Amino acid sequence: MPDGATSASPDASPARGDLPDGGPHPGDTGAAGAHAVGRRVVAVVPLRDGSSGKSRLASVLDPAERSRLIGVLARHVVGTLLASEAVERVLVVTSDPRFTWRALGSLVPPVRPPLDEAPPAESSTPAGGDEAGAAGEGAAGDAEADGPGRLQIVLQPASRPGLNAALDVGREVVAGLATDPAAPAARLLVAHADLPALTVEDVDALLAHDAPIVVATDRARSGTNLLVLDADVAFTFRFGVGSLPAHLAEADHRGVRAAVVQRTGTAVDLDTLDDWAELPADVRARDDLSALHRAMDRAGSGT
Ligand SMILES: Nc1nc2c(ncn2[C@@H]2O[C@H](COP(=O)(O)OP(=O)(O)OP(=O)(O)O)[C@@H](O)[C@H]2O)c(=O)[nH]1
């Protein structure tokens, strides 16, 4: 799939106009667009839990394999976001902080306690693994750990279920992180936790884009895998079936320009066997996906 972008908005820049699918985008040169210059970027990754996801692969993967896959995919996405110098911090919003720390905790260095203080409780240390995040119910936006600051696990309260509610929780935490009221609001980068081909270049291209709202759509050009917007803009998240048109309608309703981006790394998620077949060969061959590969072989041979 060639990488490209299309403007889709009530007030799309006449200088740019709509681009055909797959066409190069003048804003994708790596130069920061107007909305990216000098802005802090906080990524928000929704991760429901370590067991219920990837249900559309349940005919191929047993529960333990599905759980492993959820962790592997989340680790890839969060690791990629952390590897982008443009991303200041990554918040993972989840109702399963224990699983999330197990999957992601080693991506950030353990917190070194100040020499004159007692070591921090395990629940505030990414390396705390299993014990970390076992706090159970908490207020919306409870940060389970600040770690060295770049990776933060945020508990999604049971009273606010669902993907869009999870992102609202993340957005509230981001608002609470703002320390200088005079500074422009952070850019929020929402990224699903199941994008196996996502690269740092993809992340940086989205963030460099010259549009207030950037929607990275899926292979079918019907959903939204990533979304970039100002953290303080009035915008209702509309993730779910048909979220691309829903997000464009929402931007239209708010009078804000939106651009649609479709790049290989942002478009391929991994929900179905078809998605697996569509993954670039080098991604399928990756070591961290080898368990899935074996399961596919099993399914293929009918055993
Ligand atoms: N925190 C949170 N994340 C969610 C919720 N629902 C979905 N997500 C996350 O949103 C992303 C996209 O979700 P889906 O594509 O439906 O992925 P999935 O739940 O693994 O797959 P299916 O079981 O096939 O629906 C994944 O990172 C999910 O973990 C939710 O209610 N809360």
Ligand SMILES: C=C(OP(=O)(O)O)C(=O)O
């Ligand atoms: C949540 C979405 O889709 P999926 O379940 O395929 O990730 C979406 O595209 O908004």
